[in-house]
Amino acid sequence: MDDPLSILILSRSAAGKSTIAEAVAALVPPEDVVRLTRLTGQSLFYQKSQSIRHKLLVVEEESGVSDAAYALRILQSAKRLAVQTPTGSHEVEGPSPSS
Numbered sequence: 001m002d003d004p005l006s007i008l009i010l011s012r013s014a015a016g017k018s019t020i021a022e023a024v025a026a027l028v029p030p031e032d033v034v035r036l037t038r039l040t041g042q043s044l045f046y047q048k049s050q051s052i053r054h055k056l057l058v059v060e061e062e063s064g065v066s067d068a069a070y071a072l073r074i075l076q077s078a079k080r081l082a083v084q085t086p087t088g089s090h091e092v093e094g095p096s097p098s099s
Contacts, residue, residue, distance in 0.1 A: 006076055010062070021058055028056045036060070041067035044075060044092060045083040053093045 007024065009017045025033050033056045044052070057072075059065040065072070075081050075094040082091045 006072075008062075018060075025056060025058050032056055033058060036064065038064040039068040039072075041071065044068060044071040045081050046090060047092045049091060050093050 035058045037060050079094045
């Protein structure tokens with residue numbers, strides 16, 4: 001999709017969040033699913049340019065993605081992330097849906 005979907009599943013413990021996330025992931029080819037336990041605030045900025053383009057990112061718990069929420073929002077809306085460091089610049093392309 002040109003404009004990806006984003007899903008955030010919230011509920012109490014043991015209510016089936018993982019089951020729903022797994023059902024959504026099952027609809028996507030396995031090679032297009034990236035499963036993570038934790039996503040740091042800077043990690044998306046330093047991926048290979050197209051490594052997460054058109055991939056479904058599945059992060060286990062909200063606490064595992066909270067540091068990266070800003071980067072995910074920008075990736076979904078601007079369809080790219082760009083960072084400038086003392087050693088140079090780096091760009092990562094999206095869109096990237098996440099659940």
